[in-house]
Amino acid sequence: xxxxxxxxxxxxxxxxxxxxxxxxxxxxxxxxxxxxxxxxxxxxxxxxxxxxxxxxxxxxxxxxxxxxxxxxxxxxxxxxxxxxxxxxxxxxxxxxxxxxxxxxxxxxxxxxxxxxxxxxxxxxxxxxxxxxxxxxxxxxxxxxxxxxxxxxxxxxxxxxxxxxxxxxxxxxxxxxxxxxxxxxxxxxxxxxxxxxxxxxxxxxxxxxxxxxxxxxxxxxxxxxxxxxxxxxxxxxxxxxxxxxxxxxxxxxxxxxxxxxxxxxxxxxxxxxxxxxxxxxxxxxxxxxxxxxxxxxxxxxxxxxxxxxxxxxxxxxxxxxxxxxxxxxxxxxxxxxxxxxxxxxxxxxxxxxxxxxxxxxxxxxxxxxxxx
Ligand code: PLP
Numbered sequence: 001x002x003x004x005x006x007x008x009x010x011x012x013x014x015x016x017x018x019x020x021x022x023x024x025x026x027x028x029x030x031x032x033x034x035x036x037x038x039x040x041x042x043x044x045x046x047x048x049x050x051x052x053x054x055x056x057x058x059x060x061x062x063x064x065x066x067x068x069x070x071x072x073x074x075x076x077x078x079x080x081x082x083x084x085x086x087x088x089x090x091x092x093x094x095x096x097x098x099x100x101x102x103x104x105x106x107x108x109x110x111x112x113x114x115x116x117x118x119x120x121x122x123x124x125x126x127x128x129x130x131x132x133x134x135x136x137x138x139x140x141x142x143x144x145x146x147x148x149x150x151x152x153x154x155x156x157x158x159x160x161x162x163x164x165x166x167x168x169x170x171x172x173x174x175x176x177x178x179x180x181x182x183x184x185x186x187x188x189x190x191x192x193x194x195x196x197x198x199x200x201x202x203x204x205x206x207x208x209x210x211x212x213x214x215x216x217x218x219x220x221x222x223x224x225x226x227x228x229x230x231x232x233x234x235x236x237x238x239x240x241x242x243x244x245x246x247x248x249x250x251x252x253x254x255x256x257x258x259x260x261x262x263x264x265x266x267x268x269x270x271x272x273x274x275x276x277x278x279x280x281x282x283x284x285x286x287x288x289x290x291x292x293x294x295x296x297x298x299x300x301x302x303x304x305x306x307x308x309x310x311x312x313x314x315x316x317x318x319x320x321x322x323x324x325x326x327x328x329x330x331x332x333x334x335x336x337x338x339x340x341x342x343x344x345x346x347x348x349x350x351x352x353x354x355x356x357x358x359x360x361x362x363x364x365x366x367x368x369x370x371x
Pocket of ligand 1: 070096144171173194203
């Protein structure tokens with residue numbers, strides 16, 4: 001009988017989606033499944049929490065991988081902190097900021113936003129002005145806007161919110177493990193990420209961290225968290241303490257994979273990993289400019305792990321992507337929303353951020369654009 005899985009090709013993942021997964025992370029996934037209450041699995045859970053504290057640069061007690069992809073982290077952040085009629089300010093300059101607005105609106109929050117042109121960063125001065133005029137329970141921003149390749153000024157926004165009442169929510173889905181994310185030093189109250197970007201694990205978990213201030217808000221809610229699966233006060237009873245209380249069956253093997261992925265990052269050293277991302281980003285940009293291509297985002301605001309390249313006049317961007325995928329077995333991404341058809345998005349996330357991959361995509365682009 002034919003098995004469709006036999007047709008899966010070895011594709012170099014250089015898109016905005018999942019990154020390449022190192023062999024030892026695949027090996028970790030295929031280890032024997034333990035029970036979700038098994039004492040050895042609980043030891044692994046404890047180790048993962050310790051690793052996350054290190055990678056997220058935090059001492060937050062409530063730090064754990066939520067079952068689900070990055071969007072589950074986003075949903076969990078809003079659903080636990082926000083109640084009907086709470087005022088939320090969302091800083092928007094791409095698809096994922098818009099997704100935050102949608103998530104918050106569904107909870108009946110009073111959602112306000114400041115919007116910035118896609119491809120440009122959030123302007124801290126505009127945020128300062130807005131925050132000075134309104135009292136927001138939460139201010140939320142995407143650190144690395146994957147839809148545009150922009151790095152938002154997480155630290156500057158932190159400075160504006162410091163000593164204020166607002167909860168600072170930062171999406172670190174694409175930034176964690178690729179650039180500095182200093183949760184505690186920046187005063188971030190809620191941080192979430194995803195496993196499939198710079199952590200180089202398959203998609204499936206959303207590491208998240210909640211500060212004492214965020215925890216106090218959760219514990220003092222007027223109403224129950226309306227989503228049972230993502231209720232942090234229930235989840236924490238499974239992830240914390242001497243006797244664990246079953247909540248839902250943890251995706252055991254995904255947790256093995258996350259442990260191994262974080263182990264590799266810590267073995268290489270977080271700062272070395274950041275440097276590798278930056279160096280390969282610089283090589284890629286130099287090579288792209290050598291091909292006569294231009295970047296969407298101005299220097300200084302670019303993400304090393306997500307490179308947005310303007311499609312030259314007269315080129316069908318979807319045809320180029322299709323050729324890269326079929327002839328060269330390389331995946332890159334196209335643009336979204338107002339940038340659809342106008343940019344390519346080339347990912348250098350985690351294990352993908354290597355000189356040989358930069359060379360491979362540059363060669364493939366050179367040959368494809370020449371024809
Ligand atoms: N936030 C950002 C910045 C993202 O890039 C993504 C996905 O690419 C998400 C949230 C949603 O994550 P997921 O697709 O894993 O649910």
